[in-house]
Amino acid sequence: xxxxxxxxxxxxAMDSSEPGQLFDDTSTSAGPQGxxxxxxxxxxxxxxxxxxxxxxxxxLAMAYGSSLASQGKEMMDKNLDRFIPVSKLKYYxxxxxxxxxxxxxxxxxxxxxxxxxxxYQQDTPVAPRFDVNAPDLYIPAMAFITYILVAGLALxxxxxxxxxFLGMQASSALVWLIIEVLAVLLSLYLVTVxxxxxxxxxxxxxxxKYVGMIVGVLAGLLFxxxxxxxxxxxxxxxxxxxxxxxxxxxILSEAAAEGxxxxxxxxxxxxxxxxxxxxxxxxFMYWLTFHLVR
Amino acid sequence: MSxxxxxxxxxxxSSYSVDDQSQAGYGYSNTEDAYNKPYGQYDYSQPMxxxxxxxxxxxxxxxxxxxxxxxxxxxxxxxxQSMYNSSFExxxxxxxxxxxxxxxxxxxxxxxxxxxxxxxxxxxNETDLAGPMVFCLAFGATLLLTGKIQFGYVYGISAIxxxxxxxxxxLMSMTxxxxxxxxxxxxxxxxxxxxxxxxxxxxxxxxxxxxxxTAAIIGWCSFSASxxxxxxxxxxxxxxxxxxxxxxxYGVFALISVF
Numbered sequence: 001x002x003x004x005x006x007x008x009x010x011x012x013a014m015d016s017s018e019p020g021q022l023f024d025d026t027s028t029s030a031g032p033q034g035x036x037x038x039x040x041x042x043x044x045x046x047x048x049x050x051x052x053x054x055x056x057x058x059x060l061a062m063a064y065g066s067s068l069a070s071q072g073k074e075m076m077d078k079n080l081d082r083f084i085p086v087s088k089l090k091y092y093x094x095x096x097x098x099x100x101x102x103x104x105x106x107x108x109x110x111x112x113x114x115x116x117x118x119x120y121q122q123d124t125p126v127a128p129r130f131d132v133n134a135p136d137l138y139i140p141a142m143a144f145i146t147y148i149l150v151a152g153l154a155l156x157x158x159x160x161x162x163x164x165f166l167g168m169q170a171s172s173a174l175v176w177l178i179i180e181v182l183a184v185l186l187s188l189y190l191v192t193v194x195x196x197x198x199x200x201x202x203x204x205x206x207x208x209k210y211v212g213m214i215v216g217v218l219a220g221l222l223f224x225x226x227x228x229x230x231x232x233x234x235x236x237x238x239x240x241x242x243x244x245x246x247x248x249x250x251i252l253s254e255a256a257a258e259g260x261x262x263x264x265x266x267x268x269x270x271x272x273x274x275x276x277x278x279x280x281x282x283x284f285m286y287w288l289t290f291h292l293v294r
Numbered sequence: 295m296s297x298x299x300x301x302x303x304x305x306x307x308s309s310y311s312v313d314d315q316s317q318a319g320y321g322y323s324n325t326e327d328a329y330n331k332p333y334g335q336y337d338y339s340q341p342m343x344x345x346x347x348x349x350x351x352x353x354x355x356x357x358x359x360x361x362x363x364x365x366x367x368x369x370x371x372x373x374x375q376s377m378y379n380s381s382f383e384x385x386x387x388x389x390x391x392x393x394x395x396x397x398x399x400x401x402x403x404x405x406x407x408x409x410x411x412x413x414x415x416x417x418x419n420e421t422d423l424a425g426p427m428v429f430c431l432a433f434g435a436t437l438l439l440t441g442k443i444q445f446g447y448v449y450g451i452s453a454i455x456x457x458x459x460x461x462x463x464x465l466m467s468m469t470x471x472x473x474x475x476x477x478x479x480x481x482x483x484x485x486x487x488x489x490x491x492x493x494x495x496x497x498x499x500x501x502x503x504x505x506x507x508t509a510a511i512i513g514w515c516s517f518s519a520s521x522x523x524x525x526x527x528x529x530x531x532x533x534x535x536x537x538x539x540x541x542x543x544y545g546v547f548a549l550i551s552v553f
Contacts (some may be wrong), residue, residue: 022469022527026421093465096531145542
C-alpha cells in the first residue's frame with residue numbers, strides 16, 4: 001500500500017451537493033433583472049431603454065419565470081442526486097494520469113504485480129489516485145466510448161459504415177454490460193457472499209474488458225486477422241488473471257485469499273463464482289468484436 | 295407606478311375631452327353656481343388640487359374644469375416623444391448589451407492559437423457563446439465548400455460532446471463547471487479544425503500527408519482545450535486525462551471533414 005501521508009489528500013467523498021461554480025455565468029444575468037423593479041418605484045426615470053419591461057405584468061412574469069426556472073433546477077438536482085449518487089461517482093473519477101497509466105499496464109500485463117489489496121484509510125477506501133488497486137470509472141467510460149468509435153472506424157475501412165451503426169453498437173454493448181452486471185449481482189446474492197463490492201464497483205470491473213477489446217480490434221485493423229486473434233488471446237488471458245486476482249480478495253474469505261487452501265463447500269462455491277465471472281470476460285470480448293474484423 | 299402612469303396617460307388624455315365636453319355641456323349650470331354656493335359645503339369651483347378619485351362623475355352643478363388626477367411633477371406626458379428619444383440615447387451600445395466583446399474574443403482566439411503558451415485561468419470568466427457560434431458556422435461553411443452539407447452533424451456532435459465533457463469535468467474536478475463555460479472552451483478550440491477542413495478544400499486529406507496533418511490538428515485542438523480547462527478548474531496531473539476525451543470529440547469532427 002503506497003499511500004503517502006504527506007500527500008495532500010483531496011477527500012473525494014466530500015459531499016458536494018451544490019458544486020459551486022468557479023466563475024459566474026454571466027450569460028443570463030445581464031438585462032432583465034436590472035431595470036424591472038426600479039421602474040415600479042420612480043416614475044419614468046427608469047424608462048431608459050426598457051420600455052418593454054415597464055409594464056408591471058411583464059416584470060412579474062419575468063420574476064416568476066426566473067424563480068420557476070431556478071426552482072426547477074434545484075428540484076432536478078435534488079432528484080438527480082437520489083437516482084445517481086453524484087458524490088459517490090466523484091470518488092471513482094478522482095484519478096490522475098499516473099494512475100491511469102499504471103492501471104492500463106496492469107490490465108494488459110498483470111503478471112508481475114504483487115500486492116493486489118486495496119488500501120483503506122479509516123474504513124473508507126482511498127481514492128484511486130493514491131492506490132493503483134482501487135477501481136475507477138474513468139477508464140471504463142473512456143474505453144467504452146473509444147470502443148464505439150474504433151468499431152465505427154473498423155467498419156468505415158471496410159465500407160460498411162453508417163451513422164446508425166454507431167448508435168446500434170453503443171446500445172447493444174451497453175445492454176450486454178447491464179446484463180452482465182445484473183447476472184453478477186444475482187449470483188453474489190444467491191451465494192450470500194459478505195462483500196463490500198458495490199454495484200458501481202461491478203460496473204467498473206466489467207468495463208475494464210473494453211480496453212482489451214480496443215487493443216484487439218486495433219491490432220486487427222493494422223495486422224489483419226492473425227493480428228486480431230493474437231492480440232485478443234493475449235488480452236483475454238490477462239483480463240482473466242486480473243479479474244481473478246482482484247475479485248479473489250473481495251469475494252473469498254480472508255484465509256482463502258491469502259493462498260491457504262480452505263476446505264468447505266462455501267469457499268468452493270465462492271471460488272467457482274470468481275472463476276465464472278472471470279471466464280465471462282473473454283467470452284464477451286470475443287462476442288463483441290469478432291464481427292468487426294473480417 | 296409606471297403602469298399606472300401609462301394607464302393614467304390615456305385616462306388623462308381622454309379625460310381632457312370629457313372635461314371639454316362637460317365644460318361645454320354644463321356651461322348652463324355655471325350661472326346657477328352663485329345660488330348653490332352658500333348651499334354647498336364645499337367649494338367645487340377650485341380646479342387645482344382636486345383629489346377626488348378618478349372615474350368619479352363630475353358633479354352636475356359645477357363646471358368640471360379640474361384635473362381628475364394630479365400627476366407627479368416629473369411626469370411630462372406631452373413630451374413622451376422626447377422621452378423615448380432620450381432613452382434611446384442613454385441605451386448602451388448594442389454589442390455591449392448583447393455581451394459581445396470583440397477584444398476578449400480576439401484574446402481567447404490567440405490563446406487557442408498558441409498552444410505552448412501558458413493559459414490564464416481567468417479568461418473563461420465570462421461565458422461567451424458568440425465566438426464558438428461563429429467558429430461552428432465557419433466550420434460548416436468550409437465543409438460546404440467541399441460539397442458536404444453537414445451542418446446538422448456538426449451541431450449534433452458538438453451538443454453531445456459538450457454534454458459529455460460537462461458531465462466528465464463536473465465529476466473529475468473539485469469545483470464544478472457550468473455548461474456554458476464548457477461549450478465556450480470547446481467551441482473556441484474548434485478553430486484549428488477549421489484550418490484542417492479549409493486545407494481539405496484544396497488538397498485531399500486521404501493520403502499520408504492528410505493523416506499526419508489530421509493527427510497533428512487533433513492534437514493541437516485537444517491540447518489547447520485541456521490546457522484551458524485545467525488552468526480554469528485548477529486540476530493537477532490530469533491534463534492528459536482531460537485531453538483524451540477532447541481528442542475523441544475532435545476526432546469525430548475530423549472524421550466528418552476527412553470522409
